[in-house]
Amino acid sequence: MSLQWPDISFQDRMATAEFRVHERAHIVVNSDSCNGCTTRACVVACPANLFIPTSDGGIVFNYEQCFECGTCYMVCNEEGAISWTYPEGGHGIVFHHT
Amino acid sequence: MPDFDVIVVGAGPAGSCAALTIARTGKSVALIERGPFPGSKNMYGGVVYPRILDALIPEWWNEMPVQRWVTRRSTMLLTDTQSLSIDFRSDAWGDAPYNGATAFRPDFDNWLANKAVEAGATLVCSTTVTGLITNANGAVIGIHTDRPDGDLTASVVIACDGVNSFLAKEHGMYPHTDAAHFTLGVKETITLSKDIIDERFAVRGNQGVDIEILGGTSGVNGGGFIYTNLDSLSVGVVLKLPKLAAQSKRPEEIIAGLKSHSAIAPLVEGGTVSEYSAHLIPEAGLKMMPTLLDDGLLVAGDAAAMCLAAGIWLEGVNFAMASGMYAAQAACEAIEKGNTSAKGLSLYKKLLEDTFVLRDHRKLRRAPQLVLSDRVQHMYPALITSVVQGMFHVNNPLPKPGLRKILKDERRRLGIRTIDLAKDAITGFRSFG
Amino acid sequence: MTPIIGVCVKWIGSQPTSGHEADARFAQFSASDQAALEVSLQRAEQQSARVRVVSVAPIAARSHLVALCASGAHELVHIAAEGQSSSAHVAHELAQHLRDCASVWCGDYSLDRGSGSVPAFLASTLGAQQALGIVGISATNNNSLDLLRRLDAGRREIVRVMEPFIISVEGSMATLRRASLASTLRPTANIIEASLAEPSTLSLGDFSPFRPRPRTVKAPAGETALDRIKAATSANSPQKHSEIVTLAPEDAAQYIVERLTEWGYLS
Numbered sequence: 001m002s003l004q005w006p007d008i009s010f011q012d013r014m015a016t017a018e019f020r021v022h023e024r025a026h027i028v029v030n031s032d033s034c035n036g037c038t039t040r041a042c043v044v045a046c047p048a049n050l051f052i053p054t055s056d057g058g059i060v061f062n063y064e065q066c067f068e069c070g071t072c073y074m075v076c077n078e079e080g081a082i083s084w085t086y087p088e089g090g091h092g093i094v095f096h097h098t
Numbered sequence: 099m100p101d102f103d104v105i106v107v108g109a110g111p112a113g114s115c116a117a118l119t120i121a122r123t124g125k126s127v128a129l130i131e132r133g134p135f136p137g138s139k140n141m142y143g144g145v146v147y148p149r150i151l152d153a154l155i156p157e158w159w160n161e162m163p164v165q166r167w168v169t170r171r172s173t174m175l176l177t178d179t180q181s182l183s184i185d186f187r188s189d190a191w192g193d194a195p196y197n198g199a200t201a202f203r204p205d206f207d208n209w210l211a212n213k214a215v216e217a218g219a220t221l222v223c224s225t226t227v228t229g230l231i232t233n234a235n236g237a238v239i240g241i242h243t244d245r246p247d248g249d250l251t252a253s254v255v256i257a258c259d260g261v262n263s264f265l266a267k268e269h270g271m272y273p274h275t276d277a278a279h280f281t282l283g284v285k286e287t288i289t290l291s292k293d294i295i296d297e298r299f300a301v302r303g304n305q306g307v308d309i310e311i312l313g314g315t316s317g318v319n320g321g322g323f324i325y326t327n328l329d330s331l332s333v334g335v336v337l338k339l340p341k342l343a344a345q346s347k348r349p350e351e352i353i354a355g356l357k358s359h360s361a362i363a364p365l366v367e368g369g370t371v372s373e374y375s376a377h378l379i380p381e382a383g384l385k386m387m388p389t390l391l392d393d394g395l396l397v398a399g400d401a402a403a404m405c406l407a408a409g410i411w412l413e414g415v416n417f418a419m420a421s422g423m424y425a426a427q428a429a430c431e432a433i434e435k436g437n438t439s440a441k442g443l444s445l446y447k448k449l450l451e452d453t454f455v456l457r458d459h460r461k462l463r464r465a466p467q468l469v470l471s472d473r474v475q476h477m478y479p480a481l482i483t484s485v486v487q488g489m490f491h492v493n494n495p496l497p498k499p500g501l502r503k504i505l506k507d508e509r510r511r512l513g514i515r516t517i518d519l520a521k522d523a524i525t526g527f528r529s530f531g
Numbered sequence: 532m533t534p535i536i537g538v539c540v541k542w543i544g545s546q547p548t549s550g551h552e553a554d555a556r557f558a559q560f561s562a563s564d565q566a567a568l569e570v571s572l573q574r575a576e577q578q579s580a581r582v583r584v585v586s587v588a589p590i591a592a593r594s595h596l597v598a599l600c601a602s603g604a605h606e607l608v609h610i611a612a613e614g615q616s617s618s619a620h621v622a623h624e625l626a627q628h629l630r631d632c633a634s635v636w637c638g639d640y641s642l643d644r645g646s647g648s649v650p651a652f653l654a655s656t657l658g659a660q661q662a663l664g665i666v667g668i669s670a671t672n673n674n675s676l677d678l679l680r681r682l683d684a685g686r687r688e689i690v691r692v693m694e695p696f697i698i699s700v701e702g703s704m705a706t707l708r709r710a711s712l713a714s715t716l717r718p719t720a721n722i723i724e725a726s727l728a729e730p731s732t733l734s735l736g737d738f739s740p741f742r743p744r745p746r747t748v749k750a751p752a753g754e755t756a757l758d759r760i761k762a763a764t765s766a767n768s769p770q771k772h773s774e775i776v777t778l779a780p781e782d783a784a785q786y787i788v789e790r791l792t793e794w795g796y797l798s
Contacts, residue, residue: 007354008371016373018557020134023706041343047284047376049348067376068139070262074277074378075343085264088709089132089244090224094557097202097287097330098141098375128716135556208556222715224598245712 010049014065021064022091026084027072031058033081041075042082067093102128102220104429105241105252107227107265109136111146111415112399112422113258114210118154119426121217125433128250129211129219130243132226137207139260141377143283144325144332145308146206146415147198154423155213159196163205165327166306167191168198170299173410174361176313176322180483181361183309192305200306200325200332206415230255230265230395237393237439238269253438254429256396258422261378263388263401271388271397277339279382281320281407281470284349285334288369292329298365299326310412313479314356316347319470322356323412324365333357333366336379336407338470349376379414381407381470384456384463391446393439396425406458408465408529409474417455424449465529473522477514484508534580535606536571537632539625539649540564540599542588543642555591560599562702563638569705570668571636572603577671581605584720585628587621587727589613600720601710607720612727618645620730622652628725629657632695633674639664639699650699659695666701746795 027050034040035057042051042059048067052060066087073084086092104120106113109131120127133139145168151158169192175182191197215221231240231249240251257265261280266272290298299307311322320337335352342349357366380386380403387403390396398404399418406413428446432438450456468474488504509519540560568584575582583606586596590611600607608628616624629635635657637650647663654661666687667679674694679687681701692698751762761767778786791797 007350010350013350013371013374016371017375020559039343044346044348045282045339045343047282047349067141069282069376069378071282071339071376071378074275074280075339085228086132086226086262089226090134092133092139094134094138095141095204095373095375096557097327097373098204098285098332134559138556204556220716222712225712225715243712245709245715248712250712250716 014048017065017067018094018096019065020091020094022088024088025063026068026087026092027061027063027066028083029059029061030081030083033078034059037078037081039077041077042072045071045075047071063087100240100251100253102126102250102252103433104128104254104256104426105130105250106219106256106258106422106426107241108132108258108260108399108401109211109214109221109223110140110207110258110260110399110418111210112401112404112418112425113256114207114214115154115419115422116256116258116398116426116429117214117219117221118210118217119423120430121214121219123430124218125430127214127219128252129214129221130225130227130241130250131211131221131223134224135204135208136211136221136223137202137204140203140207141283141285141375142203142414143285143323143334143336143412144200144327145198145412146201147413148416148419149195149197150416150420150423152195154419157194159194161209162199163201163209164304165200165202166301166304167196168200168308168325169305170301170307172307172309174309174311175479175483176311176359176361177480177483179360180487181359182479182483182486192303198308200308200327202327210419227259227265230269232394235393238395241265253433254394254396254443256398256422256425256429257401258397258399258418258425259401261380261400261405263397265395266388266397266401269392269395271390271392271395273388276382276386277343279380279386279403280339281336281379281381282339282342282349282376283334283336283379284353284374284376285323285332286353286371287327287373287375288331288333288366289329289372290331290366290369294368295326295329295331301326304328310410311356311362312409312475314359314362316345316352316355317476318342318345318347318352319472319475321469322362324362330372331366331369333362336381338381350374379407380405381466383407383466384459385466387459390450391428391440391443396429396443396446398422398425404455404459406462407469408462409469410530411458411462417458420453420455421450424453424455462529464525468522468525468529471522473514473518477512478522481505481508481512481514484511534578535632536575536578536580536582537629537635538568538571538582538584538604539629539635539637539653540568540584540586540596541638541641541643541645541649542586542592542595544589555589555595558592558595559642560595561638561640561642563640563700563704565599565638565707566702566705567636567638567698567700568599568602568604569707570700571634572708573705574634575603575605583608583628583632585625586610587612587616587624597718597720597722598710598715601714601718602708603710603714604720606723608723608725610725610727616727617730618648619652620727622649622656624725624727625649626653626656628723629653634676634694635659635697637697637699639701647699650697654697657695657697659697660692661697661699662690662692663699664701665698666704746798748795 103125117129229242306326309324325332398421404417432442585608670677753759
């Protein structure tokens with residue numbers, strides 16, 4: 001690629017979206033399943049970067065800044081490792097100019 | 099007696115057109131939306147083709163919240179160092195009755211839902227539907243929601259609950275879901291002044307531009323797009339899920355890569371990212387479509403994979419609106435006849451088959467796979483751009499080579515087999531011809 | 532007669548942090564406003580009272596107010612007003628609908644970081660006791676409440692308020708219950724429509740901070756620049772430390788006036 005693009009930090013990027021966080025996590029990761037996982041597809045594919053691999057082979061996840069797209073459970077190849085539902089009505093992502 | 103004649107789940111374009119159609123017949127209809135307002139959960143590339151609204155809202159263009167009317171369409175091929183554009187402009191698209199428009203979904207969907215409310219639909223926001231209520235025979239008779247005392251019953255439920263459609267999945271309408279059938283769309287809304295956009299994209303007033311890009315996605319199968327809003331750009335990429343998962347570049351890095359391409363950077367630079375967003379797209383067309391109806395249940399819009407991702411045609415909102423409208427017509431007819439079984443609702447299937455909704459999908463059933471194939475994604479852009487470069491590169495004192503020779507040399511250099519080229523050409527011709 | 536508990540909620544067009552123009556679609560009530568409603572609903576259940584939500588807000592806010600009241604409020608007084616009004620005026624208008632309330636509950640913190648003066652004006656108008664920063668109720672008595680109040684540095688105090696009182700609660704005190712589907716579908720709160728009256732012509736006048744006029748100081752005397760600087764800064768003169776003077780009050784006042792005049796603060 002020919003030109004350098006001065007990109008914004010990921011934190012600033014996520015700060016452009018509005019999230020109405022509910023106290024209940026709508027994503028649950030069963031870390032036992034993640035220990036045997038070598039692909040770690042959720043880590044690279046989640047557009048909100050919610051999945052962080054830990055040194056002991058598990059996955060730490062956040063749910064607060066979730067776009068509710070569904071990519072994580074779609075790309076996950078460990079059956080049932082990611083349980084994903086919609087957040088409580090009225091909560092979660094609120095798009096403005098999309 | 100059920101609480102409502104029809105419950106529509108999801109106030110997107112499919113759900114709102116369904117609710118509007120039902121409310122106009124005088125039947126009671128509840129439109130349930132999980133976001134705080136219709137459109138708040140919805141994101142797309144940026145262009146809507148509302149022709150189908152002629153049937154529901156005459157002269158919709160006078161009231162629809164539009165950013166710009168698309169009067170220029172570009173299809174762009176990108177390699178790392180080259181770009182090739184086919185650019186088309188039509189003044190007719192800038193006047194009534196118009197063709198396509200850029201619009202923001204929180205504006206558009208909210209407007210459409212309010213049309214349904216004006217017609218008499220009951221809109222309930224901030225309410226997530228958590229499941230279907232079925233009777234002893236397995237027929238759908240209502241919904242569970244996440245509110246206290248949250249059950250609601252109806253003669254027919256229309257599931258317009260989006261690409262993840264938990265309702266259709268729960269009810270077994272999807273025999274299997276394959277990640278390969280989905281792409282992830284990520285985009286940046288980039289604020290730029292109207293004057294700068296007018297100048298860079300060579301448009302005036304409320305004219306807009308739609309640029310579809312093949313290549314520029316860091317080797318992940320998919321595509322890119324740039325759409326002009328009034329004083330912002332929608333810039334993003336669409337990425338095939340298994341390919342995204344199998345490499346190491348994150349979605350926002352892939353957008354950054356596209357934005358730094360020498361053909362793209364001059365269009366977007368200096369702008370401020372005012373919103374970052376993401377959404378899944380059902381890309382596989384007919385191949386992934388679920389069962390569309392069952393006793394007491396109809397599925398429409400993204401929930402039924404009614405999204406056309408066929409390279410040069412990228413449409414979804416129009417398919418959603420039409421399928422929602424047809425589902426509503428079928429539901430009304432079934433209720434009037436007193437038979438809301440799958441058989442009683444079968445008009446839905448017929449209306450879809452008779453119109454563009456399924457006819458376009460049937461004609462283009464091979465297109466999504468072709469467009470997202472490795473050859474179309476990686477080899478043909480390189481082949482075409484290098485052939486064009488060979489044609490226009492002046493290499494004096496050597497004489498100009500013939501087009502056939504360039505094509506042959508480049509094909510050999512890139513290792514593209516004649517048989518594959520012929521096969522893809524036939525598939526392409528059968529789809530697009 | 533059924534007692535009535537008043538709740539005041541503040542409408543903000545949209546979240547000011549979102550960086551976009553005000554838009555009713557994106558509006559929310561603050562967590563503390565929602566907590567105030569929840570606490571009121573709980574008290575209403577104990578006392579068989581009715582809850583009345585009162586708000587000065589534009590017409591566009593109606594659906595949001597109705598949705599808020601679906602949690603169980605019995606009455607909604609929507610005082611329609613477009614644009615900004617002074618806190619005193621808003622409080623005056625709210626008070627017209629709160630005179631029959633033994634208690635009024637507000638949120639302690641508004642999304643637009645308001646001054647918090649509306650509850651104070653309300654307390655003044657209604658002749659009610661006021662307590663701010665409430666995080667809990669420690670005891671309920673006949674017509675008084677012992678409230679847990681947040682102080683600086685993590686300290687707490689317990690304050691007792693007697694009816695009528697007006698209380699501002701923090702968002703952490705309670706989470707507003709979810710409205711049932713039935714009350715969302717068919718709102719039950721009795722809606723009283725009012726409109727904002729013109730501000731009273733009786734005005735206390737314009738207030739502005741006291742800013743003394745600049746005064747001319749005689750240039751310091753001295754041959755050289757250094758001398759003049761020394762004179763201006765009193766660098767060479769012996770330091771005059773504070774003096775202790777014992778005088779009768781009238782003489783002390785006179786003394787202070789003289790010194791201030793001498794130093795140039797008074798003329």
